[in-house]
Amino acid sequence: MAAEPLKDDQKTLLINGVKHRVETGLSVAAALTSIGCADFSIDAAGAGRGLFCGMGVCNECLVTIDGKTSQRSCMTQVQDGMRIDWQASKPDIAEPALQDLKPIPENIPHFDVDVMIVGAGPGGLGAAISAAEAGARVTLVDERHTLGGQFYKQPNTPTAVSSIDGDRQAADGRDLIGQARALGVTILPGVTVWGAGQDGTATVISCLGPDGAFYCRPRMLVIATGAYERPNAVPGWTLPGVMTAGAAQTLLRSYGTVPGKRILIAGNGPLNIQVAAEIVKAGTEVVALVERGSAPWSKPIEALALLRLDPALAIKGMRELVRLERAGVDVAWQSQVVSITGHGKVEKALVRGPKGDTEFEIDTVLLGGDFASSSELSRLLGCAHRVGADGQLRAECDGEGMSSRPDVYIIGEARRFAGAQVALAEGRLAGRAIARKLGLTVHSATSHERKLTRATSFQQSLWQLFASQTPTLTVPDDVLVCRCESVQMGTLKAAARQGPPDIATLKRLTRAGMGRCQGRYCSPTLTALTAHPINETVGVLAPQMPLRPLPLAALAVEKPEWGGHKRALLPDRPPIPHGATLPLKEAATVVIGGGIAGLSTAMFLARAGEDVIVLERGFPGGLASGGNAGSLHAQLLSFDHGARAEAGGGPAAQSLPLQKDSIALWQRLQDELGVDFEMKITGGLMVAETEAQMRFLEEKTSLERQQGIECHVIGRAELNALEPLLSTDLIGAAYCPQEGKINPLVATRHVQDAAVAAGAQIFDRTEVQAIVRLDAGFEIQTSRGTIRAGRIINAAGAFASRIGAMLGLKVPVFGAPLQMVVTEAAAPAISHLVAHADRHLTLKQAANGNFIIGGGWTAGLDPVHSHPRPIFSSLEGNLWVAQHVVPGLRKLHVIRSWAAMNINIDGAPILGEHPDMPGFFNAVTSNGYTLGPIVGQITADLVRRRDPGRDLSAFSISRFKGGQP
Structure with a gap:
């Protein structure tokens, strides 16, 4: 039989190898819904998932499209001939059928704009229209392919056009979009804003559009997200x-698509209520509407106030409720869903209300x-943000939407949830205020x-x-x-229960908040469990670039190389308040710094029966020890040897035996403690692509073998066989x-x-x-009171210089x-x-499948909080x-980046008692995580006047008397 001819308003899709015809204009998620497919994605545990947020936030509706992995089906429009496949929870980058997500760009363009508005909903459209009416040049970007928010x-x-024909809400939006276009607003749909930063005094907004990545430098920015x-x-709640x-x-x-047949x-x-009424109007059964609040007629004073402020809207809402009851919808007030059950998809929901529990048979919740x-x-x-009465962060803005930064305006729901009409009015005001700042009439x-x-009151x-x-x-x-x-x-x-930890530690220990959505759904639970007061920097998960998963290839641009580490000023930021004074006044030994070096020192001292305490400015493991990539280095990095190495490379080379012994100590500790550091000795490769680099490696490995490191050069065939x-x-x-490699997120906690x-x-x-030097020991003044110590161990990492300066050292x-x-995780x-002989790189694949990419690339400091x-x-x-x-990494998305304050010395640690200050010991190293336990063991021996069994003269602070490193 001949195939039915394709209609003009249809597209042909190949879904898991089967042809389907769907309506033109659908998103992939809508197309899958239209054919009755709810379980088309797979989570990290291998369970089925489907559409959840519908707006690109949760990143759960992922499918492979035309060989490209992890595409958000809710944000992707269908194209004729599109091939859609279910993907494994961890895509295999070795699979030839998988395609690169983006071509590698030669460069990423920068654009200067007068007014940039992020978000084309009511607030963004209102701001764009007001600013453009005054003559401002406005650029409006939105992640969706259609405007309106x-x-x-x-x-x-x-189908959607006919189903909402005459709908006032859609018509009003269409009119606003038309006004913006008529005023010459530059509209860029399908653009994801994934980050932000500073270029001198200019704000830089990083974007990814259909044609690739680009940066915008706006004179004025409106956030209407x-x-x-x-x-x-x-x-x-995770069931399809x-x-x-x-x-x-x-x-x-x-x-024009309804997500099920029996909906709760x-x-x-x-x-x-509105959604229920619209679904009923579309001819689909709403089995129940379950509302946590009370029935409106049980609150006559509040209902009358609403009626006075906007009679039309109030009456519309009451009419919708009447229609629902006439349609047989079970409306349950003061009720909530207790559980949702089903075999691979929704089948039943248990609802609890004033009269007890009721079970509903449904296919969609x-x-x-x-x-x-x-x-x-x-x-x-x-x-600046503050915590509102509802416990959520709210942006601090003036009456026109200006934030604590005069070039940034925050309006509508991005500031705090207050409804579309508030957002529209705020956008109008913000657009006018910005125009005035630009000198326009x-x-x-x-x-x-x-x-x-009026809208706020409503x-x-x-x-x-x-x-x-x-x-x-x-x-x-x-x-x-x-x-x-x-x-x-x-x-x-x-x-x-082990802490209570801060939210960052809880995240590190459990991986909650580390996924594609960056904790947008789990962060309130983490906050509630930490029991610390919250503000804009404590008690909430910090946003990380990219704000949305981003194709790795879209950002890959070659940059010049350099030698060693680029030094930076140390951050100045206020301490995190505790509220309680220290419960003791003296200790035999005080370790300053709760990173891996300080914690290891305390562990070995305590094991030997010593009285020891650790003072940590923030939370243990919260800086470099919790923010490093987890590499266990036995060989020298490329910039620690040769012409680019600091101090000629000698100090780094002398540290090699420490690195070898410390890796062995890490292994023993894991066995002794009976815990899992997620540690694997897999071997390391420093790759080369030129004959000059091969000669460099020959020279480097010869030196390393002299220091007891097993390292040799291999050729192309052996390298290919290994990787x-x-x-x-x-x-x-x-x-x-x-x-x-090791997982520092858990290993640090186990040592603690x-x-x-x-x-x-x-x-x-x-x-x-x-710190004050006493006749016998030291007096340490802290934010929680004063404590006396017989000895001090300076394990403050990058901040060790500040501790020394307190004693004039x-x-x-x-x-x-x-x-x-x-x-994202891959097979x-x-x-x-993996490292490189001439470039800054460390690369490894974690146990859960994520690739962790580092190598000494310089980060900056947050200009506000100094993070x-x-x-x-x-x-x-x-x-x-x-x-x-x-x-193969071109087939994957970047889901997170972060930065930590590393330590730069001269390639070797500073260990031992200061010759000019008896009782003051340094335990600082720039290869901190690898060397952490050996530094602790050696320092504990030195404090106890025990022979550490090795010559430490190369690591004495005395080596600097002739100059700086």
Whole structure:
């Protein structure tokens, strides 16, 4: 039989090898929904997932499209002939059918713009129109392919056009979009804003569009990124068929698609009522509407206030409720979903209300309400935020939307959740204020102020009406709280009981918040478990670039190389308050610094029966020891030998025996403690691509063998046999079987636990402010009181120079902020630790499949909070080297980058008692994680006046008397 001819309004897709015809204009997620497919993605644990947020935030609706992995189906439009395949939870970059995600760019262009607006919803459109009306040149970017945001969703298909014909909401949005276009606003749809930084005094916004990456330098920036739904975790909330109410509304209003046949809607707020009414109007059964709040008629005062402020909207809402009841929808007030169950997809939901529990047989659950501001961009820029009464961060802005940065305006839901009309009015005001700053003429108009006042009052009354007194259900231990990394509530609670830790430590210990969504859904749970007061820097997960997963290849641009580390000023930032004074007044030995060197020292001293305490300014393992890439180096890095090496390379070479012995000590400690450091001695490869680099490696390995390091040069054939996925341009490598990797996120905590178990006491959030030399010992003044010590061990890492200066000692240690990058997880592909003979690179694949990419690329300092932060040029250069060595990385996305303050000396540690200050010991090293335990063991021996069994003269601070390193 001949195939039915394709209609003009249809596209042909090949879904898992089977042809399907779908309507033109659909997103891939909508197309899959239209054919009844809810379980088309796979999570980190191998379980089925489907569409959840519907707006590109959760990154759960991933499929492989035309051979390109991890494509967000909700953000991708169907194209005729498109091939859509389910992908493994860890794609195999060795698979020839998989394609590079983007071509490697020669450079990334920069554009200067007057006004840049991020987000084309009500706030962004309002700001664009007002600024453009005054004559400003406006560039409006939005991640979606159509404008309007979540409120003014525009229909993309003929079915959607007919289904919302005459809809006022869509029409109003269409009119605003038309005004913006008519005013000459430059509109760039399909653009993801993934980061932000500074170029001197200029703000730089990093973007990825259909044609590749680019940077914008706006004179004025408007952040109108809106909000997203963040429902509470319940059993079964990760099943295919569970999605947010907003996702379902997008399917319906934008694509004319309904996500199921028997639907239950649950949560809090008026959006759920609207979505239920729209689904019923579309002819699909809504089995129940489950609302945590009370019925509006049970609050007559609040209902009348709403009616006075906007009679039309209030009456519309009541009519929708009446229609739902007439359609047979079970409306359950003061109720909530207890659990969702099913075999691989939604089948039942248990609802608890005033009259008890009721079970519903359904195929779809929509979880609506519980909105959170998309504040990642404003926080990345360092704009001030405060904690609101609801416990959420809110941007601090004036009445026109200006943030704490005069060139940045934050409006609408990005500032705090307040509804579309508030966002629209704020956008109008912000656009006018920006135009005035640009020196343009703005005519007086008080109508926007009046509209904002009225809309704000309406929203306040609306949420008073829907305020819920229903207690939030306790999350069972076996429920996945971190959706990305499949971390259960019980895992989080167990880790929190050990602390209570700060949120960053809890993240490191459990991996919660490390996935593609960067903790947008699990962060409230982590915050609640840490029990620390929150502000814009403490108690919340810090935003990390990229703000959305980004094709690694899109940023890979070759950069010049340099020697060694680039030094930087140490950050100045206020201490984290503790609130309690130290519970003791003296100790035999005080270790200053709770990184791996300080914790190891405390552990060995305590094991020997010594009285020892650790003072840590922040939280143990919170800086370099928690922020490094976890490489265990036995051979020299390329810039620690030869012409580029500091101090001629001699100090680094003398440290090689320490590195070898410390790796062995790491192994013994893992066995002794009976814990898993996630440590593997896989061997290390330093690859070469030229004959000159091979000669360099021959010379380097000869020196290393003299120091007891097993390292030799191998050729192309042997290299290919060891790592077949490395670039074919590589002609050989230095191979060191003693190298490997470790997970510093867990290893540091295990050493800390061992120190405490042996009797050491560790005090976090305790900043050392001054030290006074006494006749017998020292007096240490801290942010939590004064303590006396017989001996001091300076293990403050990059800050060791400041500790020495308190006693008038010069400790020549410098800060060197470095960055790391991590990709999405992939199937096992690279087993060795990989470095390069002439470029800054360390690369390894972690046990969970992520590639961790580092190598000494310089980071910067956050201009507001002084935290180390990745910089664009280093990201570009680091990623270029990584894909140059492992071409398969072009098939993957970068999901996170971070930076930590590393230590720069002269290539060797500073160990031992200071000759001019008896009782003051240094325990500082620039290869800190590899050397951490051996530094601790040696220092403990020296403090106890025991022979460490090796010549330490090369590591004495006396070597600097002739000059600086």
